[in-house]
Amino acid sequence: MLATRWRKICDQLPDRIHLLAVSKGNSSSSIRQLAALGQRDFGESRLQEALPKLTELSDLEQVRWHFIGRLQSNKVRAVVKAFPVIHSLDSEKLALRLSRIAGEEKLYPEVMLQVKFRDDPTKGGFTPAELLEAWPRLCELPNLKLGGLMAMPPIGLSIEGKRELFTECRHLSDQLGLRDCSMGMSDDWQAAVESGATWIRLGSILFGSRYKGHQFLKDRTKTV
Numbered sequence: 001m002l003a004t005r006w007r008k009i010c011d012q013l014p015d016r017i018h019l020l021a022v023s024k025g026n027s028s029s030s031i032r033q034l035a036a037l038g039q040r041d042f043g044e045s046r047l048q049e050a051l052p053k054l055t056e057l058s059d060l061e062q063v064r065w066h067f068i069g070r071l072q073s074n075k076v077r078a079v080v081k082a083f084p085v086i087h088s089l090d091s092e093k094l095a096l097r098l099s100r101i102a103g104e105e106k107l108y109p110e111v112m113l114q115v116k117f118r119d120d121p122t123k124g125g126f127t128p129a130e131l132l133e134a135w136p137r138l139c140e141l142p143n144l145k146l147g148g149l150m151a152m153p154p155i156g157l158s159i160e161g162k163r164e165l166f167t168e169c170r171h172l173s174d175q176l177g178l179r180d181c182s183m184g185m186s187d188d189w190q191a192a193v194e195s196g197a198t199w200i201r202l203g204s205i206l207f208g209s210r211y212k213g214h215q216f217l218k219d220r221t222k223t224v
Contacts, residue, residue, distance in 0.1 A: 003037055005206055020066055022203030028056045035060050043201055045069025077101050080109055087150045087182050090114040090124035092134045102143035112150040112182045117165045120154040128172055148180025149173045163191045170196030
């Protein structure tokens with residue numbers, strides 16, 4: 001079933017679109033199965049859950065790990081050491097810290113700047129105005145590769161509302177000369193593709209619900 005879902009989605013994607021398999025809450029065996037099919041990019045959002053998986057799957061040299069969760073200041077070093085791509089850089093202060101630590105670790109992560117296009121107290125991110133104001137300073141930071149923007153619509157937004165938000169993200173990315181837009185998840189990825197996404201982040205529609213969320217973590221705890 002996993003292979004069938006993956007192939008069906010890949011068959012629908014234009015060449016410019018990269019599929020990020022959101023593996024948070026899913027087993028290492030599922031990740032290994034997808035990697036064997038040719039899936040390269042996997043996204044994790046919980047550092048505590050991700051690190052054992054990265055160790056278990058360290059033999060999969062073709063896999064590239066993306067951090068897509070809320071980036072906490074005290075976990076920046078651990079994240080930058082484990083993840084070559086970070087989708088959730090949401091403030092100038094955090095960018096300064098990430099740049100400094102990446103330099104100390106002699107690493108050069110690719111980052112997406114998280115932008116909040118609608119008022120949403122549940123999510124972090126630059127407003128478009130804040131990003132434009134900070135942009136000259138962000139461009140001067142060493143040790144970071146500014147790859148694009150990341151957007152997450154508020155819960156409950158209609159599909160047309162999401163489409164408008166995704167289009168705004170694409171326009172702002174183009175304005176800043178950035179290639180990538182990380183936007184679109186299991187329930188809206190087609191609208192994101194039509195609006196100019198280059199990365200779509202798919203979890204439940206790809207993996208199914210068997211290992212999702214806290215139940216997976218609970219199961220791991222019982223076996224440790």
